[in-house]
Amino acid sequence: MTPPQRKLRSTEWFGNADKNGFMHRSWMKNQGIPDHAFDGRPIIGICNTWSELTPCNAHLRKLAEHVKRGIYEAGGFPVEFPVFSNGESNLRPTAMLTRNLASMDVEEAIRGNPIDAVVLLAGCDKTTPALLMGAASCDIPAIVVTGGPMLNGKLENKDIGSGTAVWQLHESLKAGAIDLHQFLAAEGGMSRSAGSCNTMGTASTMACMAEALGTSLPHNAAIPAVDARRYVLAHMSGQRIVGMAHEQLTLSKILTRAAFENAIRTNAAIGGSTNAVIHLKAIAGRIGVPLDLEDWTRIGRGTPTLVDLQPSGRFLMEAFYYAGGLPAVLRRLGENHLLPHPEALTVNGKTLWDNVRQAPQYDDEVIRPLSQPLVADGGICILRGNLAPRGAVLKPSAASPELLRHRGRAVVFENLEHYKERIVDDSLDIDASCVMVMKNCGPKGYPGMAEVGNMGLPPKLLRQGVKDMVRISDARMSGTAYGTVVLHVAPEAAAGGPLAAVRDGDFIELDCARGRLHLDISAAELAARLAAPNASDRGGHGGYQRLYVDHVLQADEGCDFDFLVGCRGAAVPRHSH
Numbered sequence: 001m002t003p004p005q006r007k008l009r010s011t012e013w014f015g016n017a018d019k020n021g022f023m024h025r026s027w028m029k030n031q032g033i034p035d036h037a038f039d040g041r042p043i044i045g046i047c048n049t050w051s052e053l054t055p056c057n058a059h060l061r062k063l064a065e066h067v068k069r070g071i072y073e074a075g076g077f078p079v080e081f082p083v084f085s086n087g088e089s090n091l092r093p094t095a096m097l098t099r100n101l102a103s104m105d106v107e108e109a110i111r112g113n114p115i116d117a118v119v120l121l122a123g124c125d126k127t128t129p130a131l132l133m134g135a136a137s138c139d140i141p142a143i144v145v146t147g148g149p150m151l152n153g154k155l156e157n158k159d160i161g162s163g164t165a166v167w168q169l170h171e172s173l174k175a176g177a178i179d180l181h182q183f184l185a186a187e188g189g190m191s192r193s194a195g196s197c198n199t200m201g202t203a204s205t206m207a208c209m210a211e212a213l214g215t216s217l218p219h220n221a222a223i224p225a226v227d228a229r230r231y232v233l234a235h236m237s238g239q240r241i242v243g244m245a246h247e248q249l250t251l252s253k254i255l256t257r258a259a260f261e262n263a264i265r266t267n268a269a270i271g272g273s274t275n276a277v278i279h280l281k282a283i284a285g286r287i288g289v290p291l292d293l294e295d296w297t298r299i300g301r302g303t304p305t306l307v308d309l310q311p312s313g314r315f316l317m318e319a320f321y322y323a324g325g326l327p328a329v330l331r332r333l334g335e336n337h338l339l340p341h342p343e344a345l346t347v348n349g350k351t352l353w354d355n356v357r358q359a360p361q362y363d364d365e366v367i368r369p370l371s372q373p374l375v376a377d378g379g380i381c382i383l384r385g386n387l388a389p390r391g392a393v394l395k396p397s398a399a400s401p402e403l404l405r406h407r408g409r410a411v412v413f414e415n416l417e418h419y420k421e422r423i424v425d426d427s428l429d430i431d432a433s434c435v436m437v438m439k440n441c442g443p444k445g446y447p448g449m450a451e452v453g454n455m456g457l458p459p460k461l462l463r464q465g466v467k468d469m470v471r472i473s474d475a476r477m478s479g480t481a482y483g484t485v486v487l488h489v490a491p492e493a494a495a496g497g498p499l500a501a502v503r504d505g506d507f508i509e510l511d512c513a514r515g516r517l518h519l520d521i522s523a524a525e526l527a528a529r530l531a532a533p534n535a536s537d538r539g540g541h542g543g544y545q546r547l548y549v550d551h552v553l554q555a556d557e558g559c560d561f562d563f564l565v566g567c568r569g570a571a572v573p574r575h576s577h
């Protein structure tokens with residue numbers, strides 16, 4: 001065991017021979033813990049988002065056992081604790097509603113307990129950012145271990161991807177290309193092992209972001225959930241966090257502006273989810289790093305997308321790992337001078353570049369060379385204009401190139417229910433050149449900014465063979481989804497944003513190359529329409545939803561709560577008795 005270099009915060013609980021020390025130790029001993037656990041060795045929290053209601057994280061208790069082995073081996077003492085687990089597939093109205101709640105849970109659990117450093121066990125979309133947000137607000141040493149992706153989905157001897165297959169099969173069903181039996185037959189095959197979505201959806205994206213930020217060991221993002229090497233990585237992460245506790249390698253030393261710039265560039269190279277724009281902003285806000293939407297244009301645009309994964313491309317996370325995983329991508333970026341800050345520090349004490357400079361690259365089809373990118377100009381397109389004064393986003397790699405510059409007639413839905421009601425009406429006046437607009441699905445309006453922005457196309461157009469249309473909303477979309485979809489319009493309609501003013505028949509211009517999103521009406525007309533009351537879904541919320549609606553920031557600010565932004569540190573609180 002490395003000798004402690006400074007007094008650990010847990011000694012404030014366990015290191016005193018007084019009444020309080022007695023109480024803290026005695027009750028812990030009811031778990032069969034021997035005296036030497038309290039001899040001043042680092043107490044390592046294992047913050048676990050395990051839950052049977054979060055299927056993507058349902059195997060995390062097994063992973064925690066391997067983390068513990070590493071912690072014991074390095075002379076630390078592990079304490080596993082549960083935090084709120086927001087699973088994407090079950091939680092309504094959206095797992096995003098509780099990302100901030102989970103982050104508060106994490107922050108308060110860390111600060112209030114005898115924890116010197118923490119392993120963040122996450123996996124499903126919102127759990128990874130929530131845990132990083134909470135830990136960043138405490139600024140203690142932390143390492144991310146995600147659960148890893150599911151094995152490739154299988155249907156009729158073909159690979160199918162989590163989420164992406166659902167959207168595709170559902171459109172095929174509506175178009176009459178498959179029947180209900182074929183549609184439902186995909187269920188078991190799509191999700192056939194433990195783990196998170198196997199596409200480059202938000203879960204895989206955020207796992208890659210955690211690795212690119214330097215907050216996890218190399219290869220954490222891609223190793224399949226059921227691959228024994230995932231358990232080895234958990235073991236090694238447990239071993240490493242003990243060293244981090246001794247070194248006081250806190251998150252603020254890793255989550256620097258440089259780390260976020262590396263992550264933004266990486267997101268472009270992997271064809272990552274639009275949700276990363278919101279989550280990275282929220283994490284940066286907690287650690288005090290300034291980040292704005294234009295950083296995505298400045299750092300991300302012009303970066304080639306190298307990773308050929310669904311929903312932008314063809315393959316799945318298994319293939320990504322076998323091809324070399326994220327280290328292979330980072331090496332390719334670095335060798336072409338596209339890694340903004342190779343010197344950025346990571347959790348293993350080495351620089352990002354040191355970790356990847358010799359990373360093997362096994363498959364140029366899955367992780368492409370720069371000379372043959374999947375998309376030459378990847379990244380996230382940031383849009384502004386009178387329809388989105390505080391920005392909107394679009395993912396060009398998942399869009400139709402011919403629609404990236406488009407002017408069309410608006411067909412407007414006041415909310416999700418209005419959309420669902422109108423879209424199946426074959427008398428709806430809509431054609432493939434129209435722009436579908438949905439309001440009141442933003443942070444306050446939904447509430448929680450649900451992943452409903454990739455509105456399915458009208459069945460009558462699907463039957464005609466239409467594959468894509470421009471869609472605009474203040475919602476988010478699943479990282480597994482695709483299409484020419486403008487998302488995160490800010491301010492949202494329910495907060496008085498101009499989206500609220502759009503009417504059927506207005507014309508809207510989208511121009512991704514120029515970053516422009518324009519509602520073709522006069523400024524005076526826009527102002528007059530916005531002065532009229534907006535019939536939003538807002539109001540009538542109680543409990544946590546009340547707190548959420550009152551305090552959530554807009555998408556361009558990361559949808560954190562106004563009072564949660566910032567780092568509050570991990571000073572030991574006052575005595576409890």
Ligand code: FES
Binds near residue numbers: 087123
């Ligand atoms: Fe959990 Fe996709 S639903 S990772």
Ligand code: MG
Binds near residue numbers: 203479480
């Ligand atoms: Mg998702």
